Amino acid sequence: MTETTEFDAVVVGAGPAGAAAAFELARAGRSVALVERGPFPGSKNMYGGVVYGRILDTLIPRWWEEMPVQRWVTRRQTMLMTGHQALTIDYRTDTWGRPPYNGATAYRPDFDSWLADKAVQQGATLLCSTTVTGLLVEGGRTVGVRTDRPDGDLRAGVVIAADGVNSFLAKEAGLYGEVSADNYTVGVKETIALPREVIDERFAVRGDHGVDIEIIGCTGEVPGGGFLYTNADTVAVGLVLSLPALAAGGSRPEELLAALKAHPAVAPLVEGGEVKEYSAHVIPEAGYDMMPELVGDGLLVAGDAAAMCLAAGVWLEGVNFAIGSGAAAGRAAHAALRSGDTTAAGLAGYRTRLESSFVLADHRKLREAPHLVMGDLAQRQLPGLACDVAEAVFQVTNPDPKPGLVRIARKQIARHGLKLPTVARETIRALRAYG
Amino acid sequence: MSEASIAACVKWVDLHPGVDPATALPEPSAHSWGFSEADRAALEVALRLAEARGTEAVVVCAGPLEARRCLAELAASGPARAVLVEHDHQSGPGTSGVVLAGVLGPRHLDVDLVVCGDMSNGRGSGSVPAVVAHHLGFAQALGLIELDPGPGTLRAVRRLDGARREVVSVDGPAVLSVEGSVAALRRAPLGAATSAAMTSEAVEVVRTDPHHAPERPTRVVPWRPPPRAVPAPHEADAFSRIVALTGAMADHSPPRSVEGTPEMAAELILEQLRTWGYLARDGEQT
Numbered sequence: 001m002t003e004t005t006e007f008d009a010v011v012v013g014a015g016p017a018g019a020a021a022a023f024e025l026a027r028a029g030r031s032v033a034l035v036e037r038g039p040f041p042g043s044k045n046m047y048g049g050v051v052y053g054r055i056l057d058t059l060i061p062r063w064w065e066e067m068p069v070q071r072w073v074t075r076r077q078t079m080l081m082t083g084h085q086a087l088t089i090d091y092r093t094d095t096w097g098r099p100p101y102n103g104a105t106a107y108r109p110d111f112d113s114w115l116a117d118k119a120v121q122q123g124a125t126l127l128c129s130t131t132v133t134g135l136l137v138e139g140g141r142t143v144g145v146r147t148d149r150p151d152g153d154l155r156a157g158v159v160i161a162a163d164g165v166n167s168f169l170a171k172e173a174g175l176y177g178e179v180s181a182d183n184y185t186v187g188v189k190e191t192i193a194l195p196r197e198v199i200d201e202r203f204a205v206r207g208d209h210g211v212d213i214e215i216i217g218c219t220g221e222v223p224g225g226g227f228l229y230t231n232a233d234t235v236a237v238g239l240v241l242s243l244p245a246l247a248a249g250g251s252r253p254e255e256l257l258a259a260l261k262a263h264p265a266v267a268p269l270v271e272g273g274e275v276k277e278y279s280a281h282v283i284p285e286a287g288y289d290m291m292p293e294l295v296g297d298g299l300l301v302a303g304d305a306a307a308m309c310l311a312a313g314v315w316l317e318g319v320n321f322a323i324g325s326g327a328a329a330g331r332a333a334h335a336a337l338r339s340g341d342t343t344a345a346g347l348a349g350y351r352t353r354l355e356s357s358f359v360l361a362d363h364r365k366l367r368e369a370p371h372l373v374m375g376d377l378a379q380r381q382l383p384g385l386a387c388d389v390a391e392a393v394f395q396v397t398n399p400d401p402k403p404g405l406v407r408i409a410r411k412q413i414a415r416h417g418l419k420l421p422t423v424a425r426e427t428i429r430a431l432r433a434y435g
Numbered sequence: 436m437s438e439a440s441i442a443a444c445v446k447w448v449d450l451h452p453g454v455d456p457a458t459a460l461p462e463p464s465a466h467s468w469g470f471s472e473a474d475r476a477a478l479e480v481a482l483r484l485a486e487a488r489g490t491e492a493v494v495v496c497a498g499p500l501e502a503r504r505c506l507a508e509l510a511a512s513g514p515a516r517a518v519l520v521e522h523d524h525q526s527g528p529g530t531s532g533v534v535l536a537g538v539l540g541p542r543h544l545d546v547d548l549v550v551c552g553d554m555s556n557g558r559g560s561g562s563v564p565a566v567v568a569h570h571l572g573f574a575q576a577l578g579l580i581e582l583d584p585g586p587g588t589l590r591a592v593r594r595l596d597g598a599r600r601e602v603v604s605v606d607g608p609a610v611l612s613v614e615g616s617v618a619a620l621r622r623a624p625l626g627a628a629t630s631a632a633m634t635s636e637a638v639e640v641v642r643t644d645p646h647h648a649p650e651r652p653t654r655v656v657p658w659r660p661p662p663r664a665v666p667a668p669h670e671a672d673a674f675s676r677i678v679a680l681t682g683a684m685a686d687h688s689p690p691r692s693v694e695g696t697p698e699m700a701a702e703l704i705l706e707q708l709r710t711w712g713y714l715a716r717d718g719e720q721t
Contacts (some may be wrong), residue, residue: 005626033629040466113466127632130625149625 007031007125009333010145010156012132012169014041016319017303017326018162019115023059024330026122030337033154034116034124035147037131042112046189046279050103050212050229051111052320057100059327060118064101068110070231071210072096073103075203078314079265081217081226085387086265088213097209105210105229105236111319132163135172135299141343142173142298157342158333160300162326165282167292167305175292175301181244183286183307185224188253189238190261192273196233202269203230214316216373217383218260222251223374226260227316228269237261237270240283240311242374253280283318285311285374288367294354295347302329310362312369312434313378321359328353368433377426381416388412440490442546443481444535444563445474445509446555447502469505470496472615473552479618480611481550482513483584491515493544497522497531500640507635511623517638518544532566534643540571543641553578553612568610576603577612663712 009025011018014036022034038044050073056063075092096102120126136144136153144155161169165184170176194202203211215226224241239257246253261270284290284307291307294300302308303322310317332350336342354360372378392408403411413423450469452461478494485492493516496506503519510517522534539546549571551564568575580600581592589605594614605611623631631637668679678684693703708714 005629039469043466109466125629125633127629130628147625149622149628152625154625154629 005151005153006155007033008156008337009033009158009160009330010035010154011124011160011162011330012145013162013164013303013305014038014116014126014128015045015112015162015164015303015322016115017305017308017322017329018160019112019119020059020323020326021160021162021300021302021330021333022116022119022124022126023122024327025334026119026124028331028334029123030334032119032124033156034119034126035130035132035145035154036116036126036128039129040109040113041116041126041128042107042109045108045112046187046281047108047318050317051106052103052317054100054102055320055323055327059323062099064099066114067104067106068114069104069106069208071105071205071208072101073105073212073229074209075205075211077211077213079213079215080383080386081215081263081265082384082387084264085384085391086263087383087387087390088265094209097207103212105212105231107231115323132169135159135169140297142296145169157337158298158300158347160302160326160329160333161305162301162303162322162329163305165284165304165307165309167301169299170292170301170305173296173299175294175296175299177292180290181247182242183284183290184243185240185283185285185311186243186246186253186280187238187240187283188257188280189236189278190257190275191231191234191236191277191279192270193234193276194270194273198272199230199233199235205230208232214314215260216313216378217387218263219256219379220251220259221249222246222256223379225373228266234276235270235273237266240285242285243282254278283311284309285370287311287370288360288363289370291363294351295344297343298347300329300333300347300350302326308359308363310366311373312366313373314434315362315366315369321363324357324359325354328357328359365435366433368429372430372433381418385412385416385418388415440488440546441481441485441492441548441550442539442544443474443478443492443494443514444539444549444551444567445470445478445494445496445506446531446552446563447496447498447505448556450556452556468501470509471552471554471556473554473613475509475552475620476613476615476618477550477552477611478509478512478514479620480582480584480613481548482621483618484548484550484589485514487584487586493518493546495520495535495538495544497534497538499523503635503638503640507631507638508623508628509620510637511627511631512621513623513627518641519638520641520643522643532563533570535563536567536570537643538641539567547608549573549610551610551612553614564610564612571608571610574605574607574609576605576609579603579611579613580617582611582613582617 008030009032011022011034014034018034022032025032053063074094074097078089080087116126131148132145133148134146135142136146142159145159146153161167163169200206210230213228218226219239219241222241222245224239226239228237241253260266284304292301294306302325308321308325310321329350332347332353335349336346389409389412449463449467451464451467455462481492492514494510494514495518496502497520506517506519520534520538538544539549549567554561564577576591578594579591580594583590591603593601593603595601668676670676670679709716
């Protein structure tokens with residue numbers, strides 16, 4: 001049997017970033033190994049939101065006809081919550097339920113396998129159940145990877161590390177500086193089975209249309225947020241929690257999640273369902289400010305390994321940024337291989353490509369947003385203030401006359417211990433952060 | 436075909452099927468098809484036996500063409516050959532064993548030792564090892580939990596009911612089935628695994644003749660005695676007729692213990708069955 005252990009490029013991790021990188025390299029005619037530690041792509045992955053597929057336009061024409069979708073998100077809600085109140089901003093449009101669509105919920109094992117299979121169809125070699133244990137370095141330059149298999153060295157002109165949030169390869173290469181737990185959250189999620197028609201009825205959707213709800217104010221003393229979205233016959237409900245606050249406090253993620261499921265605004269949506277799965281994953285939350293060096297000699301970093309996840313409050317996106325960065329890494333690696341220079345200088349085009357695309361443009365523009373979202377005002381003050389203002393506005397107190405909106409706002413701001421200059425300053429900060 | 440003396444038979448199954456909450460029936464998964472731990476242990480045992488005896492191991496699977504890629508990955512672990520016998524594994528219980536026996540026999544692979552997993556995840560009948568042994572005329576040593584792969588007579592430990600064990604010696608052609616805990620399949624070297632991921636050409640595909648479908652075992656059902664005609668009761672009132680029909684007030688023969696030869700015990704049982712009407716007496720029709 002002929003044995004092959006040398007490729008133009010090795011991509012570590014067959015998630016969306018790795019699959020996109022392998023897709024671009026294989027499409028360009030390069031030999032590329034896509035190495036995955038799980039038994040199949042997506043076997044260990046989870047996420048808590050929506051796949052925004054338009055980035056696939058450049059890779060797979062009419063991708064929506066074959067992408068494994070649970071539901072197309074046509075209804076998007078942001079919910080501000082206290083222990084007994086909830087104020088929801090609800091937007092829906094059927095436009096998002098037609099090509100080219102906007103976002104979709106999907107099961108990651110299905111989605112990741114589908115995308116990796118596209119790379120294989122282009123000529124990539126998918127190697128599953130193989131764990132990369134380290135980099136092969138010669139003369140300070142990365143020339144391949146070590147794996148846990150016998151005779152397990154895999155040599156390549158370029159290595160693309162798409163090995164997820166804890167990227168041991170980027171850390172081994174010294175591309176990360178000091179790692180702070182402040183930059184990370186942990187996501188916990190329950191997938192709850194409900195009959196399809198029950199989901200349709202509870203969430204007021206039909207057919208393959210679905211709902212994505214982002215929640216703030218549901219995590220008690222721990223900074224974070226919540227989410228709830230519909231699949232075909234399951235709903236996913238979960239939390240994203242600040243890692244250091246969780247470690248320092250006495251709260252446990254499953255207790256906070258149970259409290260969210262018992263909240264009067266959430267309980268009617270999930271009650272009677274059967275929990276099919278509980279999962280947890282670390283998330284790179286701080287975006288631009290925590291990104292590592294993206295390029296080394298013979299090495300590129302993409303996806304969550306490069307902290308490309310965007311956690312900016314109203315915009316919670318990860319898969320599209322992973323695909324965008326992976327595709328850029330694949331193109332940059334091909335260009336470097338063509339020019340015969342795979343040093344950091346030869347691979348520098350990767351960063352240029354990212355900066356000229358939405359990936360780094362959005363991250364740079366929104367670099368303050370993650371701090372704002374996890375800050376004290378958004379976490380501790382805003383949900384209660386907004387809910388109390390709404391309650392005062394909608395509550396009829398006859399025979400007293402209506403107090404007027406400005407008076408209600410001023411009264412509630414004061415009641416929450418805030419001062420108008422503080423509110424004005426934070427509002428300006430938020431406007432600047434969101435550009 | 437060249438001779439191979441030890442074969443591992445594996446079954447391509449859904450390792451993690453979902454369960455339909457409405458019907459409780461398994462739902463096939465898209466990603467988790469492969470080979471059970473018991474089948475992987477069988478291959479490892481076959482490889483160790485082949486090494487100990489200086490011969491070659493071959494891995495054989497009866498299944499659809501979709502199994503070829505998985506079989507190529509399994510074959511990267513070291514067997515000399517991998518053979519996929521194209522077969523519709525939904526075609527009925529026992530047919531896989533018949534198909535496998537046809538390939539393992541002297542006209543094809545000519546093996547003298549076959550190792551199977553003791554059970555698959557595929558809700559099968561568990562009959563493949565026995566069917567293969569029957570068709571090849573081999574001895575059987577099934578449900579092994581320990582096995583010494585050294586040269587010479589094979590010694591193995593077999594699980595019995597009641598936490599008991601049986602040590603068996605296997606000499607000559609045999610079919611073994613092993614539990615998954617017997618051995619962990621060795622990791623395939625990177626080069627072989629990569630080559631298997633690039634192409635499954637290393638797997639030989641054998642197509643069975645569609646005009647000679649494998650013999651299907653007769654359907655086995657419990658034996659139910661035919662109904663026995665009894666004369667209509669002649670009693671005057673309904674209560675008496677019911678009593679007569681059901682025998683509720685009749686004397687019943689008490690249980691009794693007898694000692695004797697097996698032949699005598701069999702004759703007593705048959706006589707009792709005749710007394711109860713389940714068997715006809717000589718000259719009588721049921």
